[in-house]
Amino acid sequence: MIEQQYIDLFEQYRGELDANSTEGINRHRDAAFELFKRNGFPSSKLEEYKHSNIVRSFDTELGLNLRNIPVPVNPYDAFKCDVPNLSTYTYFLINDRYYDKAPQSESLPEGVFVGSLQQFSKEFPGQFETHYAKIADMADNGTVAYNTMFVQDGFVVYVPKNVEVEKPLQLINILRGGVDLNVNRRILIIAEENAHVKILACDHAVDDVHFVVTQVTEISADVSAQVDFYELEENSEKVTRLSNLFSEQKENSNVVTSGITLHNGYTRNNYRFRILGEHAEAHAGGLAICDKTQHIDNFAFLDHAVPNCTSNELFKNVLKDRATGVFCGKILVERDAQKTQAYQTNRNLVSSDTAQMFSKPQLEIYADDVKCSHGLTTGQLDEDALFYMRARGIDKEEARLLLMVAFTRDVVDMVRIPVLQERLISLIDKRFRGELMRCGNCAVCK
Template sequence: MDYGLNLNRLDIPVNPYEVFKCDVPNMSTSLFFVVNDSFYKKELPKSNLPEGVVFSSLNDFAAEHPEVIEKYYAKLADNATDGTIAFNTTFVQDGVVLYVPKNVVVDKTIQLVNILRSDVNFMMNRRLLIILEDNAQARLLVCDHAMDPVHFLVTQVAEVYVGKNAQLDLYELEETHNNTVRVSNMFVNQEADSRLLLNNMTLHNGTTRNTTRVTLSGKGADTNVCGMAIADKSQHVDNNTFIDHAVPDCTSNELFKYVLDDSAVGAFAGTILVRPDAQRTSSQQTNRNLCVTRNARMYTQPQLEIYADDVRCSHGATVGQLDENALFYMRARGIAEKEARLLLMFAFVNEVIDTVRLDALKDRLHLLVEKRFRGELNKCQGCAICK
């Protein structure tokens, strides 16, 4: 299949601030846009970010702070390890940077909306660089939307640095369509006593492959990596994770859940590495999967590699269908079979939704997931472009 590529950096064909309005109740964010692979800066609103905090185009940031780019950019993502990373590095023309200096707390959630917009099949390559220095705190919500029914190919490489005693909550929400192929690679480095929450939620897609690598390089670091995928028709969702306990006294918790309907295919491969010096490690990995039909397929491979002797580690995976005893119990109490199935599916994924620390986003996800299971949701329906 042929894809177009915006090599000449043509003008963005839409003003996102005119066509997009996130109406999630009670959620106020500092809102920014990337249309295809271009950071939209013609009409940037007053974001009210604290002094010293930067959320901008990668090219603009590099021009003003070359020393920061030299220190952090392309240091975690190695072109030699993965062809898609090398491909992205070759063709990427810009990106997005979040920089939070030492001791700065960003109280307001930052929201980045990636809009796919084209009249022809289109390829875009995105780069995301997140830097939280020591004692910094921030929350970032990244939403992916597709406005047109053409074929899209998206590659994304994200590099995340969480400094000493810093805290980052990073939410990724994909709501594209069946003609979208998305390949994402994320690399995270955590320093001592840092805290990280990663939550990746796939509600609508075509083919998605997310690879996440977290390195706990400072004592006392804590990471929570969560994910939820809801797929039907012939959709495919693949999550690969690697958590590297490189030093002692760190904690990691991992939870991924899939609900697969029709002929959807899911895959999960998660590895936790505990190095010889990483004593007193505490790590838990859980992958639970629900195949609603006999044609749905799930492939799961949880792994533990432990080279230290003073650790508390566990991992496990399950693949199954709805509990017939629970269905019988609910039907015996007057609940219709279809409604009983929906309630069980919703309860199954609710554990992942509850890891979200933004109450407004959590409430919206409850609604979106319910509509998704009922077949009433094709897009987010929480913004103007989806109505």
């Protein structure tokens, strides 16, 4: 059993884990450990993991930096993100640790906390206890339990009541290591009543070793809160990313998430949205461009528990070579959730005979007065459009490229930061032209 080495490791190094973290974080390890011992990692025998054998990623010698040995990198010097006009507050996680030496030129609005999970657990013990490991459900998810066992730090955004953080926050996750590493990262976003915040999280692997990353993100959107959480993965092919995002929403809240997989190795993104208050909206976007043997698996579970809410899911994949894509979208409309509007779309472009796409929409509807739809298509570029463009003198390859960029357009349109939209279009264009191995625009990626 692959899990055994991690069980042994946990028992052996429990003292080190605790010593290099905080009491608040440590308090959850025992429960997580019990669950992990019982469930292990989700096996590919499970229907939901049929096409993604994530256990295999752990079947190797992976180091864990449990003693918080400093990683030699100065991200602020190294990283110059050139999203033009994207004026942001910038933060870094080096592997799973918050990097506290990044200077911030401007101060945040009153009462807002952005910083490390460790610090937050000490300074805001009440908020921490209410949310941490509460929104994320580890009972039936071994990866989340595993993350909770080993996690020592992470990134927190806390925006108090009626505060609007106008400028987007940018979190840069940097993976660094001289040996193959397991990184367990945590992100906690708390938006209180009528708080507004937009966050962009970028993943960059710097070193050419194997990284197996578990990431657990918890989003709490209170009454009338607005949370945007965009993720941009630009990792090397040696990175396994196992992400679990949990979002809980109250009345009138509005949450937008988007996961853009520009370059990756093996990725499984789980999304779980619970809509608990009326007139709330959830928008979930996903886009992956995969070639070679890259693997993308997006699993979204959207739970409508109350009436009058809206959800919209749009997941798209562009696959070529021997890439594999998986999408499973589950929508649950509970008995009381009348007047629900839930829309789900999954569209895939598969441009080689060897690329594979597995898609499975699932709608479970127990209320009778709802508007729900799902659409699924997997195909190739529109030949008529291709000919139309060529008939205007546009090169075949260029026409294909324009059409592929166009295909991704509606996912980009879901992003509510205009300059980031422009940047994404240009990154996507570069990706299709094969000019983007890493993002190429920050010193980290050179």
